Amino acid sequence: MAEGARILALGAGLLAAAAPARAQSSFADATSMTWDGVLTGIFLGLLLFSLAYNAVFYRLLRERFLIWQSVRALSYFALTVALSPLAMGPWLAPDSFARQVWITIFFDLSLVVSGVFLRSYLEPGMVGPRLYRWLGWPPALILLTTPATVMPDADTYMMLRSAVLVAMLALCAAAVVIALKRGSRTARYQAAAWSGIGGVYGVSLFYDIVLGQPFDSFLFLLFPALGLEVMLTAFGILDRLMRLRRERQEARAQAEAMRIIAHTDPLTGLPNRRAIEESYNDEPPVAIALVDLDHFKAINDHHGHDVGDRVIFAAGVALGSGSALAARVGGEEFALLFRGAPAAVAIEAERLRQRISAYVKQMVPLLERPVTASMGLVHIGRDTSFGAAMKSADINLYAAKESGRNRVVFIEAA
Template identity: 35%
Template sequence: MDWPSITFGAFLATAAIFVLITLALFPVVRRPFLLWLSARTAMIGLMAVMFMAPSAPIGLSGAEAKLIGGVANTLSIAVAGPFLASYIERKYLLEGTRRLLRSVFPIGLVLAGIIPLVPHVPILTNVPETGLLALIAIIVFGLGKAIALGSRAATFQAVAWSGGVIVGLYLLVHELVTGVELNFWTSAVLAALVLEFIVTSMGVVDGFMDFRRQRDAALAEVEAATLAIATDPLTGLANRRGLLRHYEESERGRPHGLALIDCDHFKRINDRYGHDVGDEVLVAIGRGLKGENVFAARLGGEEFVVLLYGADWQSLAEKARRRVTTAVIEHVSHLATTVTASAGIAQLRDGETLASALKRADRALYAAKDAGRDRSLAMTPFDAAPLGVGGPPHLRAVG
């Protein structure tokens, strides 16, 4: 096998692989430019077979091969318009330019249909070439408009097509000046087309990477917004929405119990020291309630909820309640008043909703306040053994 045949075979293999890759990507990313790109590559391959193959296609005369090659060349330019229209990044508002680029396709179809008529209608002789020049001018205009706005896709495509433009102009000028056709024009054109495949592939990959970066940024923004909606802005703990979300979706599984913790006499702090100091106290409480095997949230005002994980959940609840006092002492050192908290604790039953458990914890919390505050009372299961010290029915003291 001679070198031209090897070169041409490698080119066709490259074109075929390029078409298969673009078609395989389309179901994944659903971007229309991939279909237009595969169609353009297929037309380029057909044109190459008709015009540049080392031997004439079997079963076709020279005139027939030239006719088919001319139609394929026209169609390759026709699909370049909608390809570019759908390839340029969507963030650039070029609707007028995109419509103009999309119009290249129907015009190209008309020109392709005129080519077989040229031998029979002499008046049409220059119509295909003139039309192609107009289509190329539209494509160049679209490229320039997008590049001026900073389009990376258009920049890559301009580089991809530059090889073909340079080779075409050189061959045209050489033939016009010398009247002799270059003997290596086939290799030059094939090299330019391979360059187009390579650079276009790079542009597509770059576009996908940019799309992925934009998608990741959008997902991060959504996640941040979701987190903001579910977070108490003062303490940084989860709010009621975040608490419910954690309760229903947490990978840690269901908690064993929960504690409803309320700062004792918080109104007195606001009245005596002002709401700014009151906010400092709430922030300190939020810090103090955080700990291992617990999930803390602020329901509103001075009321907090702690979900408790582990067999020692009652001990965790009491420790969290006591940390309220130590946290305020540590973080609000200028406060002369000792801050205490009361807690109502409830064990979670199988299948119980958060609202149901909170109601039971709320009953225990009111009982703890009625019993003198600064203590924890736990709701016992309804089939539990006897009452605890100092509590109403189904309540027992903790700690």
């Protein structure tokens, strides 16, 4: 007997209670229930749950294996419905040839999709590149052998089909075993999920190839095995998704930490030149200032660079304590971005400049002389670029240095 006919015949017996076979059934017949019907309903419910489950998580993580698992679940669902005695029009009557073709197509489709599902489901690097490719396209060869299930006297064709099915099982088994050896957590779930199905398929192929007869208990064992596979795969997918979500959160946190490091001055903790330029471009300020510590080289020469670093740190604390955005843009040079009322800029700038001396005196008391700072301040226009604004502020800073240091040189517009 051809494989498709055998599946159809066994399915009709297994799922006879899934729906009334005749519209003229009595009320008692229509409401009667058997364990076969209950188990079939449970299995269909599991499939619908799996589809909803995959759809919800796909919206969150957009993983391809959720799509392939949904295709597998739809194939199982269509196969189960086709095996029931439900009348679906004259072309798809329970004993029709079209119904038999439907059964074999969805049966084979569920197998074909398993390969691409597995290779996208396992963690990256758990199978080699060659096996990864084999899991993609060779399973599609199964569809080339599907006609053998509905063709009479096609023994050679059926042998080819059996060989392809064996190869498919071997590929999936090899992928799971290799992934297990490499420590795949996902492979553990899938090995357990497929153990029942693999056993049923293996016995069926033994009957077909070695004994030359059909395995009559095939469907009676297959559907419980499929139900177990759906449940365990759902648990495996949940575990895989939770780990993916955690990995992505850790990656985002690491990327944010790297971004902060790349935009932060390590000595003062203030933003660096890159960060202040980005802030300038995102929201142009009303004014910009450059601040330079006076005679800083003498501090390094007389007290050492460690004391010089403490002075720079104290200056950074002073400048960062105000309403302006402060950044360290060079050795002892800082920049300030002022936002808000333009009229208050000059007062705030002078307050911050004088605060440097007080903070350095308090935080580095060993210095004999007070540390002062010079500042070049400039109001900027709406279309002024960061480079142009910094250049104008630098010109004013140079003027402050030339005119005696320890002061602000301010120009109303740039």
